[in-house]
Amino acid sequence: MAKIISVDVVDVRFPTSLSMDGSDAMNKDGDYSAAYVVLRTDDPGLSGFGFTFTIGRGNDICVLAAEQRAQPLIGQAVDDVVHDLGGVYRRLKSDSQLRWLGPEKGVEHLAMAAVMNAVWDLAARSAGKPLWRLLVDMTPEELVDVADLTYLSDVLTKDEAVAMLAELAPTRADRIAELAETGYPCYTTSAGWLGYSDDKLRRLCQEAVDSGYRHVKLKVGADLQDDIRRLRIAREVIGYDADLMIDANQVWDVPEAIAWVRALAEFKPLWIEEPTSPDDILGHAAVREAVAPIGVATGEHGMNRVLFKQMFQAGAIDFCQLDSARLASINEIVAVYLMAKKFDVPVCPHAGGVGLCELVQHLSIFDYVAVSGSLEGRVTEYVDHLHEHFVDPCVIDNGAYVLPEAPGYSAEMYESTLAEFAFPNGRYWSGAAGS
Amino acid sequence: MAKIISVDVVDVRFPTSLSMDGSDAMNKDGDYSAAYVVLRTDDPGLSGFGFTFTIGRGNDICVLAAEQRAQPLIGQAVDDVVHDLGGVYRRLKSDSQLRWLGPEKGVEHLAMAAVMNAVWDLAARSAGKPLWRLLVDMTPEELVDVADLTYLSDVLTKDEAVAMLAELAPTRADRIAELAETGYPCYTTSAGWLGYSDDKLRRLCQEAVDSGYRHVKLKVGADLQDDIRRLRIAREVIGYDADLMIDANQVWDVPEAIAWVRALAEFKPLWIEEPTSPDDILGHAAVREAVAPIGVATGEHGMNRVLFKQMFQAGAIDFCQLDSARLASINEIVAVYLMAKKFDVPVCPHAGGVGLCELVQHLSIFDYVAVSGSLEGRVTEYVDHLHEHFVDPCVIDNGAYVLPEAPGYSAEMYESTLAEFAFPNGRYWSGAAGS
Known part of the structure; x- marks a missing residue:
C-alpha cells in the first residue's frame, strides 16, 4: 500500500514583468509565480501536484507555509488520504496555532490551497480520473462531506446541500455528454492588459473574435481618458453582439468606482470586475446598486467562503469569480458553489496566472454537471500564457475549454520548467538571463 | 544624522501551553509568541522595537515576512522616517507583489504591523516621548496624514476626519491631566481561561475584585453546562454591580451563537465576544439583533480597516476590539478610531498575548485625549502575564493603566528574554527545559 513519503515545495517564478503580460492598474510588474507542491509516494508512478499562485516577491513565504502545513501528510497511506478527503482537510485546517495567522x-x-490542491490531484490520479470526473462520480452525500460548511449554516445546511445536489444527480450524464460536444465556454483576458499599446490591443481583440470568443475583457482604472479610448477600440473591433468586460483590480474607493464606471457606461460592459477592496462586501453592494444594469464581479481575491457567503447575502455581486488557488481547494470551493446555486449567482472562476486555467476547467465542468446545471451567465476566464509549462495543459477550441481526460487536476509542471524557473537557483534566475 | 543600518527580526516563543494560560475554546494550547523587530541605527542609543503577536507555530513565517517587508527601511535617515510616518507606511504598503498575498x-x-510598530517606536524614542504623547502632540491634519483612509471615503472623508479631531483639540490637555490622576480603566481576563479549575476561577475572580477591577471576562463555548457553572461562580464572587463579559473565540456558527448566548443570558453578560467567524460582518449583525441587550464585541482577529468599516456600517458590534499587532500599526489604527468615533462605537482594544497590554495603553490614552473624548462604555483589556520580559512594562493601579512616561511604544524586550526564549536556539528551547 503506497504511502506519502515526502513533500517538496518549489518556488517557481516566471519573469512576466519583462513583457507586461498581466499588467493592470494595481499590479504593474508581476512575475507570475507558484508555490508548487509535490506529494511524493513510495510508488514512483504516483505523486500529487498542486500549487498556489502569486506574483513574485513573497512566493518563498508561501513555500515555507506550505511545507509546514503539509507535514502531517508525511507517512500517511495514500488510500487513507484519498478516501477521506474531508477528514484530511479538517485535520490540516485544525492546527490552532497556524489558524491564528489568518484565520483562513x-x-x-494560500498555502492550504497549494497543499490541498496537491492532495486532490493525488486523489484523482489514484482513481485514474481527471478531477472533474472524480467529483461528478461522488454522491451528493460524499460531496457534502468534503465541503467545508463551517460558519455557513445560517445560509446553507447540510441537508439543503444534499437536496440541491440530489436534484441534479440523475441527469449528470446528459450534461457530461453535452460538454463533451461543446466544451465549457470561456473568455479571454489576453487582449486587454494595461501595458499593451493601442495597436496591440486592436490586433488581439481581432484575434479573439476570429478565434471564436464571444467575450473580451479589458483592464481599466489607471486613466479615464485612456480607458475611454481603449474601450472604443475594443467595441470597434468586437461590435456590440459580443460581450465586453472591464476589470479595475481594486484601485478605486466606492464613490470613485461609481463615478468611473458610469463614465464608461456608454460602452455597455457586461461587468465591472474588482471595483474596490475585495473585502468590501457592502461597498460592492453599493456599487452594484449604482451602476446597474452593468454587473459587478469579484472573487479572485475573495479570501474564503465566509466572504462569499456575505457577498451572496448582501446581493453584492452578479458574478462570483472564485479562485482555485486562493480558496482552500475543492473542500472550500464546493461550499462556495453550493451557496452560489442557492443564491442563483453564476460562478465564473478567475483564471490566468500560472496554471489557474488548468485548474478552473475542472471546476466549471463540475459546476455544470453536478451543481448549477446551467450555463446561463457563465463563462470561465482564459489567458493564453504559460501553458507550455504544464504536462496536461488546457485545450481551447472555438472559445471553449475542451474536457480534460488525463488523470489528475492538470497541475503537474514539467521537470524542465522547474530546472529553468526555480527561484533563485534555476537556470533562468541564476544565469545571464536573470541578471 | 542617524541612519537605519539593519533590521533584526527575532522569533520569540514562550511555553505558555504548559500552564494553560491563554486557553480558550478555539485555542487550546497556544505558545504565546512574537515576531520581534529591531530597527538598529548607527546611533547605539537609538533603536526602534516592535512586534506582532502569534501563538506559536508559524511565528517563523511572520519573521520571514517582516524581514522582507522592512528591507526598504535600511539605509534611510531616521529623521526622514520619523517625520514622514504616513509616507513610510504608504511606501512599505505599496509593494504590489507582496500585496497579492493578502491584500492587507x-x-x-501581521508583518506590516510588526515593522510599522517598530517604526512608530523609533519615532517616539527619537522625539523623547511616549507614543501616546507623540500622537496627542500631532495636529488634526498631521494625524489624518498618517491615517490610512484608503477604501474608507464612502464613510469618512479627510475633511470630516480633520473636523472631528479639531473639535477636541483645544481640550486635549484637560483629558491628559484627568488620566494622569485616574489612569485608563481596564478589565482582566486573567481569571477566566478555560483550562482553569473552578477553585482557581473563584480565587482569581475574588482577587480581581479585591484589586479594584469592575469587569471580569470569562472564556466560554466549549461546553454549555460548564459555562453555566462557571458563570454562576463568577457572579457569586463579583456580584451584579460589576460587569461580566464572555468570550467564545469564534467557535460558533451564527444560529448556534444565538442559542448559546441566550442560554447564558440569565448571568447578564455585558458582551459576547467573538461569537462567530471574525470575517462575518452580517453574522455579527444578526447575533447582535438576536441577543440584545447583551452587546456584541469583536476585533482581535479583525483583519483590516475595511472589515471594521463594514462592522460599523452594518451596526454589527457594540464594542470594537481592534488589535495593536494585527492592524498595520498606528496608520491603520487611527483610521479605525476615527470611524468608531463617527459611528459612536466605543473602542476597547484587545490585549493580553505578548506585549499587547504594553501597546494598547498608548492607544486608549490617545483615543480619550484626541479622538473620542469619552470613557463611556470603554474599558481596555489587561492580562497579567509576560510583562516581566518588557523593559517598560505597563503598570496597573486600582483597575486602570497608569500613563506610561518612558519614550517609545513600550515594545522593547530584555536582551536576556531573547537569549532565553528565541526559537529554536534560545536557552529554553534548546536546553533541557524545552525537551
Whole structure:
C-alpha cells in the first residue's frame, strides 16, 4: 500500500514583468509565480501536484507555509488520504496555532490551497480520473462531506446541500455528454492588459473574435481618458453582439468606482470586475446598486467562503469569480458553489496566472454537471500564457475549454520548467538571463 | 544624522501551553509568541522595537515576512522616517507583489504591523516621548496624514476626519491631566481561561475584585453546562454591580451563537465576544439583533480597516476590539478610531498575548485625549502575564493603566528574554527545559 513519503515545495517564478503580460492598474510588474507542491509516494508512478499562485516577491513565504502545513501528510497511506478527503482537510485546517495567522486568509490560506490542491490531484490520479470526473462520480452525500460548511449554516445546511445536489444527480450524464460536444465556454483576458499599446490591443481583440470568443475583457482604472479610448477600440473591433468586460483590480474607493464606471457606461460592459477592496462586501453592494444594469464581479481575491457567503447575502455581486488557488481547494470551493446555486449567482472562476486555467476547467465542468446545471451567465476566464509549462495543459477550441481526460487536476509542471524557473537557483534566475 | 543600518527580526516563543494560560475554546494550547523587530541605527542609543503577536507555530513565517517587508527601511535617515510616518507606511504598503498575498490580511499584514510598530517606536524614542504623547502632540491634519483612509471615503472623508479631531483639540490637555490622576480603566481576563479549575476561577475572580477591577471576562463555548457553572461562580464572587463579559473565540456558527448566548443570558453578560467567524460582518449583525441587550464585541482577529468599516456600517458590534499587532500599526489604527468615533462605537482594544497590554495603553490614552473624548462604555483589556520580559512594562493601579512616561511604544524586550526564549536556539528551547 503506497504511502506519502515526502513533500517538496518549489518556488517557481516566471519573469512576466519583462513583457507586461498581466499588467493592470494595481499590479504593474508581476512575475507570475507558484508555490508548487509535490506529494511524493513510495510508488514512483504516483505523486500529487498542486500549487498556489502569486506574483513574485513573497512566493518563498508561501513555500515555507506550505511545507509546514503539509507535514502531517508525511507517512500517511495514500488510500487513507484519498478516501477521506474531508477528514484530511479538517485535520490540516485544525492546527490552532497556524489558524491564528489568518484565520483562513492570506499566506496561510494560500498555502492550504497549494497543499490541498496537491492532495486532490493525488486523489484523482489514484482513481485514474481527471478531477472533474472524480467529483461528478461522488454522491451528493460524499460531496457534502468534503465541503467545508463551517460558519455557513445560517445560509446553507447540510441537508439543503444534499437536496440541491440530489436534484441534479440523475441527469449528470446528459450534461457530461453535452460538454463533451461543446466544451465549457470561456473568455479571454489576453487582449486587454494595461501595458499593451493601442495597436496591440486592436490586433488581439481581432484575434479573439476570429478565434471564436464571444467575450473580451479589458483592464481599466489607471486613466479615464485612456480607458475611454481603449474601450472604443475594443467595441470597434468586437461590435456590440459580443460581450465586453472591464476589470479595475481594486484601485478605486466606492464613490470613485461609481463615478468611473458610469463614465464608461456608454460602452455597455457586461461587468465591472474588482471595483474596490475585495473585502468590501457592502461597498460592492453599493456599487452594484449604482451602476446597474452593468454587473459587478469579484472573487479572485475573495479570501474564503465566509466572504462569499456575505457577498451572496448582501446581493453584492452578479458574478462570483472564485479562485482555485486562493480558496482552500475543492473542500472550500464546493461550499462556495453550493451557496452560489442557492443564491442563483453564476460562478465564473478567475483564471490566468500560472496554471489557474488548468485548474478552473475542472471546476466549471463540475459546476455544470453536478451543481448549477446551467450555463446561463457563465463563462470561465482564459489567458493564453504559460501553458507550455504544464504536462496536461488546457485545450481551447472555438472559445471553449475542451474536457480534460488525463488523470489528475492538470497541475503537474514539467521537470524542465522547474530546472529553468526555480527561484533563485534555476537556470533562468541564476544565469545571464536573470541578471 | 542617524541612519537605519539593519533590521533584526527575532522569533520569540514562550511555553505558555504548559500552564494553560491563554486557553480558550478555539485555542487550546497556544505558545504565546512574537515576531520581534529591531530597527538598529548607527546611533547605539537609538533603536526602534516592535512586534506582532502569534501563538506559536508559524511565528517563523511572520519573521520571514517582516524581514522582507522592512528591507526598504535600511539605509534611510531616521529623521526622514520619523517625520514622514504616513509616507513610510504608504511606501512599505505599496509593494504590489507582496500585496497579492493578502491584500492587507494574514501573515503579510501581521508583518506590516510588526515593522510599522517598530517604526512608530523609533519615532517616539527619537522625539523623547511616549507614543501616546507623540500622537496627542500631532495636529488634526498631521494625524489624518498618517491615517490610512484608503477604501474608507464612502464613510469618512479627510475633511470630516480633520473636523472631528479639531473639535477636541483645544481640550486635549484637560483629558491628559484627568488620566494622569485616574489612569485608563481596564478589565482582566486573567481569571477566566478555560483550562482553569473552578477553585482557581473563584480565587482569581475574588482577587480581581479585591484589586479594584469592575469587569471580569470569562472564556466560554466549549461546553454549555460548564459555562453555566462557571458563570454562576463568577457572579457569586463579583456580584451584579460589576460587569461580566464572555468570550467564545469564534467557535460558533451564527444560529448556534444565538442559542448559546441566550442560554447564558440569565448571568447578564455585558458582551459576547467573538461569537462567530471574525470575517462575518452580517453574522455579527444578526447575533447582535438576536441577543440584545447583551452587546456584541469583536476585533482581535479583525483583519483590516475595511472589515471594521463594514462592522460599523452594518451596526454589527457594540464594542470594537481592534488589535495593536494585527492592524498595520498606528496608520491603520487611527483610521479605525476615527470611524468608531463617527459611528459612536466605543473602542476597547484587545490585549493580553505578548506585549499587547504594553501597546494598547498608548492607544486608549490617545483615543480619550484626541479622538473620542469619552470613557463611556470603554474599558481596555489587561492580562497579567509576560510583562516581566518588557523593559517598560505597563503598570496597573486600582483597575486602570497608569500613563506610561518612558519614550517609545513600550515594545522593547530584555536582551536576556531573547537569549532565553528565541526559537529554536534560545536557552529554553534548546536546553533541557524545552525537551
